[in-house]
Amino acid sequence: MLDILDYTKQELISDADFWQFAGEHLEKPTEFRGVSFVSSIKFIEEQLLPRYDKVTLILGLSDNGKESIGKRMRQLNDRTEFVNYGYEHPDSEFTKRILDGSLRLLFTKQELIHTKMYLMTSDDRYLSFAGSMNLTEAAIHHNLEQLDSDYGMQTDPLYQCHVQMFNDNLHHATAYLDAKKMAGFIKAKNKEQLQINVYTDTVNMVKNKDNGDQDAVIIPAEEVKEYKDQYSSDEELKKLSAPEKLSVAQTVKLFGNAGYKKRNLENIGKELYSLTQVVKHVSRNDDNSGKITREEDLYPKPVLFYNNGQLFEAPRVGDNVKSELITSNLTGARLREQLQLFSDIAHEYDNYKEVGEGWQACDFMCFLFEAPWLWKIRNMYELSPSSKSREDVPLGVALIGQGRTGKSTLGKRLAAKLTGSGNFLDGGVFDAKNYALGKSNINMTITTVLSDYMYSAGPVNPMMIDDISPDLTTRPYFDRFIKEITNNRSLTQPLPSFIFTMNRREGDSKSQFSLKPEIMRRLWYLSFESTFAGDEDEREAKLNDLLERANDQLYRYCQVELAKFFNDVSPETEQKIERDYLYPIKYVLKQAMDQFGMFELVKDYFEDNYDYSLFVGRNDWTMLINQAEVGADLTFIQQDGQLKAQINKQLFNKVSDSTARNNGSMMMERYFQYLPRKYRISYQYTSTGFIVDVANFDRWLNSDTLQQKYNSSEVARDAQKVNTDAKMTELLTRLTEAQEKQAHRHGIFSWLKKK
Numbered sequence: 001m002l003d004i005l006d007y008t009k010q011e012l013i014s015d016a017d018f019w020q021f022a023g024e025h026l027e028k029p030t031e032f033r034g035v036s037f038v039s040s041i042k043f044i045e046e047q048l049l050p051r052y053d054k055v056t057l058i059l060g061l062s063d064n065g066k067e068s069i070g071k072r073m074r075q076l077n078d079r080t081e082f083v084n085y086g087y088e089h090p091d092s093e094f095t096k097r098i099l100d101g102s103l104r105l106l107f108t109k110q111e112l113i114h115t116k117m118y119l120m121t122s123d124d125r126y127l128s129f130a131g132s133m134n135l136t137e138a139a140i141h142h143n144l145e146q147l148d149s150d151y152g153m154q155t156d157p158l159y160q161c162h163v164q165m166f167n168d169n170l171h172h173a174t175a176y177l178d179a180k181k182m183a184g185f186i187k188a189k190n191k192e193q194l195q196i197n198v199y200t201d202t203v204n205m206v207k208n209k210d211n212g213d214q215d216a217v218i219i220p221a222e223e224v225k226e227y228k229d230q231y232s233s234d235e236e237l238k239k240l241s242a243p244e245k246l247s248v249a250q251t252v253k254l255f256g257n258a259g260y261k262k263r264n265l266e267n268i269g270k271e272l273y274s275l276t277q278v279v280k281h282v283s284r285n286d287d288n289s290g291k292i293t294r295e296e297d298l299y300p301k302p303v304l305f306y307n308n309g310q311l312f313e314a315p316r317v318g319d320n321v322k323s324e325l326i327t328s329n330l331t332g333a334r335l336r337e338q339l340q341l342f343s344d345i346a347h348e349y350d351n352y353k354e355v356g357e358g359w360q361a362c363d364f365m366c367f368l369f370e371a372p373w374l375w376k377i378r379n380m381y382e383l384s385p386s387s388k389s390r391e392d393v394p395l396g397v398a399l400i401g402q403g404r405t406g407k408s409t410l411g412k413r414l415a416a417k418l419t420g421s422g423n424f425l426d427g428g429v430f431d432a433k434n435y436a437l438g439k440s441n442i443n444m445t446i447t448t449v450l451s452d453y454m455y456s457a458g459p460v461n462p463m464m465i466d467d468i469s470p471d472l473t474t475r476p477y478f479d480r481f482i483k484e485i486t487n488n489r490s491l492t493q494p495l496p497s498f499i500f501t502m503n504r505r506e507g508d509s510k511s512q513f514s515l516k517p518e519i520m521r522r523l524w525y526l527s528f529e530s531t532f533a534g535d536e537d538e539r540e541a542k543l544n545d546l547l548e549r550a551n552d553q554l555y556r557y558c559q560v561e562l563a564k565f566f567n568d569v570s571p572e573t574e575q576k577i578e579r580d581y582l583y584p585i586k587y588v589l590k591q592a593m594d595q596f597g598m599f600e601l602v603k604d605y606f607e608d609n610y611d612y613s614l615f616v617g618r619n620d621w622t623m624l625i626n627q628a629e630v631g632a633d634l635t636f637i638q639q640d641g642q643l644k645a646q647i648n649k650q651l652f653n654k655v656s657d658s659t660a661r662n663n664g665s666m667m668m669e670r671y672f673q674y675l676p677r678k679y680r681i682s683y684q685y686t687s688t689g690f691i692v693d694v695a696n697f698d699r700w701l702n703s704d705t706l707q708q709k710y711n712s713s714e715v716a717r718d719a720q721k722v723n724t725d726a727k728m729t730e731l732l733t734r735l736t737e738a739q740e741k742q743a744h745r746h747g748i749f750s751w752l753k754k755k
Contacts, residue, residue, distance in 0.1 A: 002133065002140065007150040018133075018140045018147075019047070025151045026120055026127040030054065034118040035169045039135040041085050045094045048135075049103065052120070057135070058173045059107045060115075080198050082177050083185045087194055090186060098182045106173040115169055119162050127151040128162045183490040189455065197493075295449050296456075301423045304372055304461040304559075306494040309567055311372055311559050317459065328557040336596045338554035342589070343601040345414060345546055349406060352539050355530040360399075361410055362605035363582070364526055367397050368415055368499070369558045370585035372460040375495040376566055377581050382489065386578050391486045393581045394524040395454075396462065396498035400470070400513065400612075401528035407501040410528075412466045413547060415499065420552035424464040443472045447481050450498055454485055464499040470513035472500075473523065479514075482522050504529075512661070515616070515673035525612035529619075561588040582609060617674025618701060620655075624671065625705050627654055630713040636694075643694045645706055649687070676700060 004016040013021065022029075032052040037060040048055050082105070086095040097103035117130040131147035133139045150158060175181060181201065188194040296317050305312045305323060314323035330338060342365060350358025378390035399407040416424045430442045430449075446468060453463050472478055485491060500523075504511050514520075532539055565584050569577070577583045586606050593599040628634050633651035637644050652667040665687075672690055675681045679700045682692045694706050 001144055003146045004129075005146070005148045007148055008152065019051075021149070022120060022127060025149075026122055026125055029120045029122050029127070031121045032056070032118070033120075033166050034058070034135060035115045035166065036060070036118075036135040037116065041082060041094055043135055043137060044103070045092065049093050049097055054102050055097070056104045056170075057106070058169050059105065059176060079176060079202065083182070083194065083198050084191075086177075086182050087186050087188065087191070095182070095186075098177060099179050101179045104178050105176040106170070106178075107176040108169075108172055109174040115165075117162075117165060117169075119166055121154065124154055125152065126154050126156075126159050126162065128159075130165075180492075184492060187488065187490045295452050298423075298425060298429070298449055298463070299453055299456075299459070300421055300461050300463055302420065303459045305458045306372065306375075306460050310563050311460070317456065326556055326559050328553070328560045330553050330557040334553070335557065335592060336598070338551075338557070339589070339593055339596065339598055341546070341549050342554060343598065345410070345550075346602060346605060348542060348546060349410070349528075352532050352534050352542065353530040354533045357406075357528055357530055359605050360526040360528060360610050362602055363610045364397060364399065364410060364415075365418065366582050366585045366589075367394075367524065368419060368462070369555055369589075370562065370582060371462045371497045372559065373562050373566060373584065374497060374581070375460065375493070377577060377584070378486075378495070379492050380569075380574060380577060381581075382492075384574070384578055386575075388578050390489075391521055394497075395482060395486060395522050396500065397524045397526055398473070398500040398502055398513070399526050399528055400502050400504050403503055405528040405531060407503075407528045408466050409543070411499055411501045412464060414550055415464060417547065417550035418552060419461065419555050421461075421464070425466065427465055427467040427469070430465075443469060443475050444477060446472060447475070447478050451481050451485075453498075454496060458494065459496050460494045462497040462499050466501045468500050468502055469510050470502040470504060471510045473514040473519055474512060479516075479519065482519065486522050512670065515670065517677065520613060525616070526610060527612055527615050557592070558585060558588050561591075580609060611676075613676040613678070614700070617671065621671065621674060622701055622703070622705055624651065624655060625709060627651075628709065630709060634709075636710050636713065637691075639691070643707075643710065644691050645694050645697070645710070646689060646691050648689045651689075 001014070002016050002018060004013045004018075004021055005011075006013060029052055031054040032048055033056045035058045039057060039059060044055070044057070048057075085092070086098060089095055094103070098105075115130075116133055118128070118135075120127045127149065128151065129147045129149050131145065133143075133145035133147055139145055152159065185194060185197055185201075188197055299317050301316045302313050303315075303317050304326070305314065311326045312323040313326050345365065346358045346362040348358075349361035350356035374393055378393045381388040381392055382390045399411045401407055412424045412426075416422070427442075427446075430445045446465065450463065453459070485495075502511075502513060504513070513525075562584055565588060573583075580586070589602075590599055590606070593602070625634075628647075628651050630636065633648055633654075635646040635648070637646060649664060649668055652671060653664040656662055656664045656667050668685070668689070672682065672685045675692070675697075679696050680693065681696045681700060682690050684690065692706075694710060697706050698704050
């Protein structure tokens with residue numbers, strides 16, 4: 001039975017109908033704000049959503065003595081029911097309203113809730129309730145409940161008091177389920193992934209002390225320990241119901257067996273990683289030791305996991321493997337040595353090359369060191385008011401070039417030592433005859449393994465595959481894979497990356513990699529084309545020295561410093577990150593180098609990021625233009641007052657091998673894609689060719705190749721002759737006009753003299 005005390009009329013309504021009373025005292029309500037200990041999907045969907053355009057509901061956590069921790073754990077994990085409903089009923093009104101933001105569910109995070117209050121409003125009026133009643137059918141129709149109510153205009157002073165009461169509760173609440181969380185949850189591949197994502201999200205919000213995190217749910221450590229001590233024994237578990245046993249198991253697993261004497265929840269990564277792994281590790285049998293039995297056998301070892309602003313490391317992906325927080329005590333002379341190693345590796349690729357490539361080597365190491373944090377920058381870009389989007393941060397890097405240019409040495413051997421990885425892969429491991437799952441398409445296998453790794457919740461360090469076929473990047477399924485991940489606006493959790501090395505062999509159709517801007521935006525190409533130079537013995541000794549000195553000390557130092565960096569990012573710093581997504585690692589390294597006056601060693605490399613589109617194809621185009629015949633292969637024209645060259649399709653037959661994958665049309669498209677858009681060389685091409693701006697084309701080539709072609713052509717000579725004739729005609733015309741004027745003046749003066 002529900003009693004409502006009508007404060008406005010100073011009367012008591014016994015055995016009241018809650019919804020009838022609400023309808024009589026507030027016409028055409030639009031918004032509902034409530035604080036209730038419990039509610040349900042059915043009640044929300046059937047009673048609240050049809051009546052109100054906007055619903056904000058704060059739910060509470062239990063305070064029930066020695067049982068409170070168990071009940072609170074169950075309540076936190078009861079969120080799974082709400083998420084499952086949205087996952088299984090995407091077209092339900094409940095799910096739609098969560099996703100469009102008109103329904104928000106929150107719960108108390110520190111102070112335990114006792115308030116039950118409800119505030120309904122229309123355009124200018126309000127109706128308020130406060131008392132004992134929860135938002136459940138039982139409370140409204142069957143329990144003995146009492147509510148105080150008042151109503152009036154929103155201009156009344158009392159209305160502001162009700163708003164303040166609700167806001168006080170709202171200030172002490174965190175998101176239970178909102179549009180952002182639901183959008184992310186329902187993208188899960190399967191129910192298992194969904195459960196893990198919900199549980200992981202819950203774990204990330206739980207704290208045992210107030211550290212200023214506005215979304216933290218505070219659970220006192222002493223109560224957790226007391227609860228675990230009381231119920232973790234078998235005898236005590238026998239006395240509990242099945243849900244209570246589950247709650248005990250979850251609590252013990254979440255908070256560990258060591259209590260809080262040795263650690264607190266900030267170090268929860270030791271348990272968290274085993275709860276967040278979708279992929280289950282299966283050990284290889286002895287008789288299968290030469291084969292790959294599962295995709296996860298290919299994942300990096302060790303593996304890094306992100307949790308609560310820190311990185312944790314485990315020997316492998318899998319269950320029941322202890323992980324440790326990444327720490328660093330690198331300081332003083334030891335830090336200087338590691339910074340010198342970083343600099344020496346970059347300069348190795350500058351000093352011992354025919355053409356210096358230290359810029360690329362330095363940028364690669366910066367990407368490698370920052371890779372575990374790139375997912376945070378993608379999320380930052382997505383929320384940025386600027387034109388930046390998450391696609392502007394590449395998912396991986398590809399070291400491209402011909403053989404013997406140092407790609408694998410840098411991308412596999414040195415990179416493995418610099419990150420402490422024990423299993424950077426060779427492309428040959430994906431060979432179908434050695435692949436136990438029976439997949440015959442190696443490119444498809446690589447894409448599948450990468451996709452599984454990218455979607456496996458938790459890991460953030462890059463997977464590296466050496467010597468893959470460049471045409472992987474041209475495959476439609478790889479195109480779909482990389483776009484799907486970068487375009488997925490709900491994929492905001494920690495995400496890994498990948499590294500490729502690819503041999504570029506001219507004349508081999510399988511060496512053709514994608515030059516589409518949408519791929520080059522998501523996969524950062526770094527060119528290593530120049531061969532090593534100088535004394536071979538000296539060079540070999542230098543390389544051996546670098547490999548011997550290489551270790552992961554600076555990498556670990558950078559991870560610790562990057563954790564501090566991302567813990568407090570100001571608006572000004574965000575703007576710098578928007579201009580350069582590698583700014584965080586450059587900042588960390590510069591701060592370290594400035595301690596020793598070493599920044600000048602790499603300053604030039606840090607000024608701008610390497611842009612492959614400015615270099616790829618430059619040599620190819622130079623050689624092609626040198627073969628071109630003016631009149632047949634290219635034609636010079638004046639367009640909009642500027643000199644342009646029309647490049648004809650037949651020119652590309654000179655570099656075609658006449659195969660279906662390397663014919664004149666294919667080569668024409670490829671050479672067009674070589675032209676970097678930022679130089680405004682050409683804006684479109686047709687089936688017969690395309691037009692380029694001569695000045696901009698030569699500026700890209702850093703030469704006057706095309707201009708010289710024009711100057712020595714008959715077209716230029718004809719144009720010069722026409723220009724000379726025009727100038728002569730203009731000169732004669734001016735001379736004739738001058739003579740006529742002179743004669744005219746002479747005639748006037750002669751007449752005056754006669755007079």
